[in-house]
Amino acid sequence: MDRRDFLKRFGLGAASLGAGAALGDEWVDAAKSLPEGSVGDPRNVWFGQRIFPIPHTIEDGPSCRIENGKIVMPAREVPVFHRADVAVVGGGPAGFAAAVASARAGAKTVLIEKSGSLGGLFTNGMVLLMLCSSAREDGKYRLVTRGICEEFMTRAQKMGPYASTGPVPETRHWQPTVDPEAAKYLMDSMCAEAGVETFFHASGIDVVQEGDAVRGVVFSSKQGFQAVLASQVVDCTGDGDVFFAAGCGYRQITHGIGFTVRLGNIDKVTAKEKPPKRDDDPIPRRWPVRSNEGNPATWWGGALGPKGDGLSVRDLSRAEVEHRRRWWKHVEIMRGTPGWEKTFILNTCSQIGPRATRLLESEVIFDRAAAAAGTEKDNAIGWFGDDGPHAAMPIPYGALVPRRGDNVLAAGRCIGAPDTIDTFRLICPCFVTGQAAGTAAALAAARSVTPRSLPVADLRRRLAADGVFLG
Numbered sequence: 001m002d003r004r005d006f007l008k009r010f011g012l013g014a015a016s017l018g019a020g021a022a023l024g025d026e027w028v029d030a031a032k033s034l035p036e037g038s039v040g041d042p043r044n045v046w047f048g049q050r051i052f053p054i055p056h057t058i059e060d061g062p063s064c065r066i067e068n069g070k071i072v073m074p075a076r077e078v079p080v081f082h083r084a085d086v087a088v089v090g091g092g093p094a095g096f097a098a099a100v101a102s103a104r105a106g107a108k109t110v111l112i113e114k115s116g117s118l119g120g121l122f123t124n125g126m127v128l129l130m131l132c133s134s135a136r137e138d139g140k141y142r143l144v145t146r147g148i149c150e151e152f153m154t155r156a157q158k159m160g161p162y163a164s165t166g167p168v169p170e171t172r173h174w175q176p177t178v179d180p181e182a183a184k185y186l187m188d189s190m191c192a193e194a195g196v197e198t199f200f201h202a203s204g205i206d207v208v209q210e211g212d213a214v215r216g217v218v219f220s221s222k223q224g225f226q227a228v229l230a231s232q233v234v235d236c237t238g239d240g241d242v243f244f245a246a247g248c249g250y251r252q253i254t255h256g257i258g259f260t261v262r263l264g265n266i267d268k269v270t271a272k273e274k275p276p277k278r279d280d281d282p283i284p285r286r287w288p289v290r291s292n293e294g295n296p297a298t299w300w301g302g303a304l305g306p307k308g309d310g311l312s313v314r315d316l317s318r319a320e321v322e323h324r325r326r327w328w329k330h331v332e333i334m335r336g337t338p339g340w341e342k343t344f345i346l347n348t349c350s351q352i353g354p355r356a357t358r359l360l361e362s363e364v365i366f367d368r369a370a371a372a373a374g375t376e377k378d379n380a381i382g383w384f385g386d387d388g389p390h391a392a393m394p395i396p397y398g399a400l401v402p403r404r405g406d407n408v409l410a411a412g413r414c415i416g417a418p419d420t421i422d423t424f425r426l427i428c429p430c431f432v433t434g435q436a437a438g439t440a441a442a443l444a445a446a447r448s449v450t451p452r453s454l455p456v457a458d459l460r461r462r463l464a465a466d467g468v469f470l471g
């Protein structure tokens with residue numbers, strides 16, 4: 001019995017089987033009676049009515065076995081779920097920009113994201129302030145993270161004051177605070193407009209390799225392991241999960257594992273300044289007296305957090321619990337303090353923030369000395385803004401290209417630029433490296449060449465045409 005017969009037998013009608021329709025296309029609505037074939041509850045018109053049995057959508061492979069005291073994973077065939085020119089893994093700021101750029105450059109592009117929404121640490125990590133966008137020249141600021149980053153900031157601003165804080169005079173950085181739901185919605189919209197196919201709830205766990213060349217990605221989901229075959233893969237996982245699996249080489253570092261919260265009723269705070277420090281206050285520096293977002297009722301903030309191994313389930317789990325404990329205690333104290341009685345924790349981030357973990361062993365290890373010497377200026381694929389202590393700088397293509405392994409590029413907070421980590425990991429620079437990697441992947445796929453052999457001049461020409469600032 002094929003799927004059509006199966007669905008017919010269980011009463012799913014023509015509407016569900018129309019051209020291109022899939023399970024889930026028909027939204028549940030109240031019905032007066034149970035449709036034919038439904039195994040739902042006839043007395044529950046809201047929830048019970050449209051429950052149908054469906055065939056298994058995937059068969060599981062053999063489980064791990066204990067052999068000679070070791071746990072071994074038996075060989076299994078991995079079903080091919082999808083084929084594309086470019087697969088981007090990770091949908092944070094870098095992955096979003098990479099996927100949009102790749103699709104706009106004409107590549108059939110998929111974006112594989114383990115959570116259920118785009119934006120990564122920006123949205124799910126609730127790190128709402130888009131830093132490092134501008135270069136300071138003669139006391140004025142010029143936006144250098146242009147291209148998709150500028151487009152995103154401009155569109156977010158047009159969504160209204162609750163979506164994004166407004167423009168600033170050119171004597172200051174343009175660094176908007178964007179509401180996380182507005183950012184998710186805008187990223188979904190821009191991906192859809194560009195023709196990106198996004199797969200949520202899918203964790204990239206391995207690559208498909210032929211020799212040193214990567215041919216696709218294996219992801220795990222509720223349906224087990226499946227593969228996406230692609231000519232080029234862009235690693236935007238933040239942690240280098242793809243280049244790790246591909247054996248490209250990396251260095252690993254610790255960094256503060258941060259965490260953010262949003263507080264509500266900030267417009268009801270009547271105090272004007274923070275109270276004297278209390279010894280029992282676990283977060284003594286966070287006493288907001290006004291909103292720092294577009295929405296006057298909300299405030300976002302975080303803590304640097306413990307230094308740890310951002311890949312370790314133990315370190316991450318301990319940090320999550322401790323961060324939440326501290327914020328709860330802090331806000332308890334806050335609510336007991338005159339002027340802050342009405343504040344409350346609106347939400348805590350759904351994605352904890354390891355600032356950096358694996359950094360790519362790249363063709364060019366970019367550092368501040370190279371930036372100062374200007375040796376890589378002609379290979380720049382974009383610029384990072386001034387980050388406070390350091391001036392704006394160009395970033396070379398070679399920092400995105402692995403020294404070992406073909407058909408893989410990296411973007412975002414895991415590129416090969418170790419001592420500029422606290423610049424390139426900021427949101428605006430991640431848009432920039434994402435756009436460059438996505439564009440390079442699309443060009444490499446179209447020409448059937450490896451990213452390493454793609455002429456940088458061609459890439460720069462395309463990026464310049466797409467509005468990227470190249471100096």
Ligand SMILES: Cc1cc2nc3c(=O)[nH]c(=O)nc-3n(C[C@H](O)[C@H](O)[C@H](O)COP(=O)(O)OP(=O)(O)OC[C@H]3O[C@@H](n4cnc5c(N)ncnc54)[C@H](O)[C@@H]3O)c2cc1C
Binds near residue numbers: 236411
């Ligand atoms: C506490 C904290 C505060 C910060 N404050 C600021 C700030 O004020 N301003 C600023 O500009 N920057 C700030 N940053 C830095 C910035 O938020 C991040 O460095 C930036 O978001 C990194 O972007 P990315 O796309 O490289 O990675 P991420 O934002 O980490 O996104 C990675 C995405 O990939 C997904 N993913 C990961 N692994 C897989 C996998 N195997 N398969 C599929 N999907 C996967 C994740 O779910 C996520 O969506 C802060 C960071 C932290 C932790």
